[in-house]
Amino acid sequence: MERSPAGDEDLQKIQACLDGDESAFEFLFNKYRQKVFNLAHRYVGDTEDALDITQECFVKAHHSLRTFEGRSSFYTWLCRLVINACVDFRRAHKAPQPLSLSESPAEGEVKHDPEDLRVIGPSGALELKELESRIQDAIESLPGPQRAVFVLHVAEQMPYKRIADVLDCSVGTVMSRLHYARKKLQESLKPYLEAKVS
Numbered sequence: 678m679e680r681s682p683a684g685d686e687d688l689q690k691i692q693a694c695l696d697g698d699e700s701a702f703e704f705l706f707n708k709y710r711q712k713v714f715n716l717a718h719r720y721v722g723d724t725e726d727a728l729d730i731t732q733e734c735f736v737k738a739h740h741s742l743r744t745f746e747g748r749s750s751f752y753t754w755l756c757r758l759v760i761n762a763c764v765d766f767r768r769a770h771k772a773p774q775p776l777s778l779s780e781s782p783a784e785g786e787v788k789h790d791p792e793d794l795r796v797i798g799p800s801g802a803l804e805l806k807e808l809e810s811r812i813q814d815a816i817e818s819l820p821g822p823q824r825a826v827f828v829l830h831v832a833e834q835m836p837y838k839r840i841a842d843v844l845d846c847s848v849g850t851v852m853s854r855l856h857y858a859r860k861k862l863q864e865s866l867k868p869y870l871e872a873k874v875s
Contacts, residue, residue: 686750694742702742706735709752713759719832720763720824722813730766734758751844756843760825767821783817808869815865826851 687708693701718727737758745754819827824861826843829835830851835843840851 681700684750688747691742691745691751702739703739705751709755711762712752713755716756716759716828716833719828720760721766725743730759730762734762737762753839753842756829757845759827760843764821764825776834797860811866811869813864814829815862818865819858819861823854823861827862830855 687705690701690704694705710731714727714731717730717734718724720731721727734755738755741758743749764847816824816827822844826840829840829843830837837848839850841848
């Protein structure tokens with residue numbers, strides 16, 4: 678597998694960190710902390726929880742750095758830690774957390790252009806908010822493996838191969854889980870959408 682200059686830089690920093698250079702890990706932390714936070718936030722839907730998971734993942738990454746074998750990129754390896762931490766978090770907390778579909782995850786809500794809201798009017802804005810709530814509920818109902826694939830592919834826009842690396846499964850499994858996730862979302866939203874049309 679051909680390595681990118683960014684990947685080579687990560688490997689150099691990892692080796693430096695293993696050799697005792699703490700500033701090397703600080704470099705990796707600063708490079709990836711926002712991506713890790715965004716992924717955690719999209720999965721658990723809460724800013725404070727996402728911050729806790731981000732911190733936990735970097736602590737774990739630092740302690741487990743010697744186990745990184747370089748067969749995938751450092752970020753792919755880090756994503757696997759994040760998804761596992763999110764799954765553990767959701768298992769430990771019974772109250773469901775909505776998935777944020779926001780472009781700005783720190784605010785935890787979908788952003789709309791004020792001009793768009795003026796065009797659709799107050800009742801249209803209310804319907805849009807209700808639809809977003811229904812979508813979040815539908816995503817919430819997905820089984821863990823399907824939810825992980827959906828979040829990585831739709832929110833993070835990862836290609837199938839990279840998702841397979843993160844989740845340690847085949848590309849076929851990724852495609853299958855994504856297919857069933859989409860099917861389940863369509864089934865969950867169908868009654869609401871049909872009611873709106875009728």
